[in-house]
Amino acid sequence: MSQLKLSGKRILVTHADLFMGPALCEVLAEQGAEVIASTEALATSTEVQQLIERAGDLDVVLVNLGVAAPSTPATEVTDNEWQQVFGALVDPLPRIIREVLPAMVERRSGKILLMGSASALRGIKRASTYSAARGAQLAYIQSVGMEVAAHNVQVNAIAQNFVDNATYFPPEVQQNPRFQERLKREVPLGRLVSAREDAEFAAFLCSDAADCFVGQIFPVAGGWVTR
Template sequence: MTAFDLRGKRILVTQSDTFMGPALCDVFTELGAKVIADARALADPALPETMVRAAGHIDVLVANLAIPAPTTPAAEVDDDEWRHAFSHMVDPLPRLMRAALPQMMQRKSGKILLMGSASALRGMKRTSTYSAARGAQIAYIQSVGVEAASHNVQVNAIAQNFVENPTYFPAEVQANPAFQERLRREVPLGRLVGQREDALFAAYLCSDAANCFVGQVFPVCGGWVAR
């Protein structure tokens, strides 16, 4: 038994077939939640409202938003790359909030969790576009989290890096000796955080056991820290 469960909770997970989506859906279901999994990317401005309306009553919204991370040098980043990152990872957030927050605020109950990235917490070469979009996500969640707290709605984020997932660390990357050496060199844990480990932490933040956290950003990085 875990110290918490999700029995009876209706949880909407976006981009459910990418990034942390598959692991989240599995763990949430295991803990008793009714998972509403939607695999669509959210670049279409109308889709977040349509998605939430179709889901009906939701107790938890998990904003699982991801794109393959560009590695363009900063001096070569063009408008298309920048716009693509923001249209898929940043622009959907206020649309999701407009769709989901009113019902939660009316009930005085609900949670919204962003699955974000620690790339926003530490400068890294050739990640300017991706890190900027992830940083915008975090700043937005911190602000909305403080605002929603008075309505008993908890809005938080996980900022992760070196967490096993099919989008950023697929099996072929993990099998690369150079990557394994990088883990030993850069990550105190010496390995990737497991998908299940990360999903269980997300489940905790989606549960009633975590009602005290608002506008928080939780690094999950195998011991990797911002500096």
């Protein structure tokens, strides 16, 4: 992808130190974007409002939200676990939308891209809280994307699975023989998608070449064997 695709675009990346944040910041900058890397938790409306005010005019907001995924049987999920995961992954979304969307709609230009998870698209044992939160993200993005498409604002999401990142697949996990066997057993690609491959696709969706996509959920994954 030519560097000119993102040249001059101001792109905010949230949770820039988590999940896909480091790879996104690196690739977007290489493609010519001015990257605003935020590490704020975005736990309150005030925190989001202050971040957007500091960031100034934005062409793209890349909503990258990460939290450790609990591995709890459904009958043992506590209110605290549920609230903590939804607080990190779901609650920031409407706060961000409220702050950035009005200006994008007014100027009829802008993009919001969520880095989501395909865990919402397949039942996974002992992951009910995390999968539910990731599913809520995707449903929200689809609805908002349809709502603002007529204003020439594009809101989409990537739903990824088996993509290399330190939050969910740290080195100690990748080096575990059991995980390596799992890749061979469940992933037709036979490997993790690299962070760069994922980030380069996200960069494309941030570019003007992706103006035709609205309210879409794009799977990025090594694939899996369904049961």
